Amino acid sequence: MGEILTLEQVTAGYGETHVLEEMSLSVAPGERLAVIGRNGVGKTTTLATMMGLTRLHAGAVRLHGEDISRLPPHKRQARGLGLVPQTRDIFRSLSVEENLLAGQSGRGGWGLEQAYALFPRLRERRRNGGGQLSGGEQQMLAIARTLMGKPEVILLDEPLEGLAPVICETLMDVFERLAAEGRTIVLVEQHADLALRFADRVVILDTGRIVHEGPAVGVLADPAILDRHVGVGLAG
Ligand SMILES: Nc1ncnc2c1ncn2[C@@H]1O[C@H](COP(=O)(O)OP(=O)(O)OP(=O)(O)O)[C@@H](O)[C@H]1O
Numbered sequence: 001m002g003e004i005l006t007l008e009q010v011t012a013g014y015g016e017t018h019v020l021e022e023m024s025l026s027v028a029p030g031e032r033l034a035v036i037g038r039n040g041v042g043k044t045t046t047l048a049t050m051m052g053l054t055r056l057h058a059g060a061v062r063l064h065g066e067d068i069s070r071l072p073p074h075k076r077q078a079r080g081l082g083l084v085p086q087t088r089d090i091f092r093s094l095s096v097e098e099n100l101l102a103g104q105s106g107r108g109g110w111g112l113e114q115a116y117a118l119f120p121r122l123r124e125r126r127r128n129g130g131g132q133l134s135g136g137e138q139q140m141l142a143i144a145r146t147l148m149g150k151p152e153v154i155l156l157d158e159p160l161e162g163l164a165p166v167i168c169e170t171l172m173d174v175f176e177r178l179a180a181e182g183r184t185i186v187l188v189e190q191h192a193d194l195a196l197r198f199a200d201r202v203v204i205l206d207t208g209r210i211v212h213e214g215p216a217v218g219v220l221a222d223p224a225i226l227d228r229h230v231g232v233g234l235a236g
Pocket residue numbers: 014017019037038039040041042043044045046
């Protein structure tokens with residue numbers, strides 16, 4: 001089978017609550033998948049379920065065909081999954097450099113030089129505390145810290161949220177580079193226009209289910225799909 005990451009008939013949520021209902025979704029190696037949908041429909045929960053941060057009530061999560069449903073997040077990380085959480089979760093009292101080193105994996109992950117080459121701004125700020133960074137710099141740090149673990153599949157949860165347009169462009173360029181290097185990227189994003197221009201394929205969620213799945217160009221060509229399922233048009 002050609003898929004790198006698969007959700008198979010997954011029902012998942014928090015405690016007894018079901019958020020995702022019988023969701024099946026496959027991601028191919030090197031693919032750029034956008035996940036969009038209204039607030040609260042389960043986009044974060046989808047990424048969290050891939051990473052092992054929710055309760056799986058039924059179904060399976062597979063990585064390279066292997067059932068990883070029972071593995072805790074750190075073991076999934078060691079096998080090549082990397083999540084950049086919406087909350088960024090950087091250590092505010094540690095320096096930029098210390099934050100990056102905290103993301104290093106034992107299995108030949110990135111060194112600091114690779115992180116600084118991708119984000120020169122972080123090199124300039126390397127002695128600063130995480131809490132002293134701007135929102136954009138914190139997001140760069142959250143992304144770079146995840147990359148220190150050298151993930152094959154990068155799960156990005158609303159990385160552009162609250163950031164100035166110029167920072168969004170910088171980050172989108174970085175995602176382009178990471179994808180061009182062959183990494184698989186799953187991007188959850190409220191900026192549907194940017195997500196669709198980046199992605200090969202898009203899934204649209206509504207109340208824990210996939211209501212549309214297909215090539216991103218198909219949605220760009222027919223924005224009525226977005227209007228119907230997300231209630232927004234395309235900007236620009
Ligand atoms: N830790 C949690 N415990 C219980 N319920 C949760 C938890 N996190 C999210 N939920 C609920 O799960 C549902 C889906 O939330 P989720 O965050 O996955 O949606 P989302 O599409 O990512 O939304 P947003 O765009 O607002 O981030 C919501 O009803 C939310 O209240």
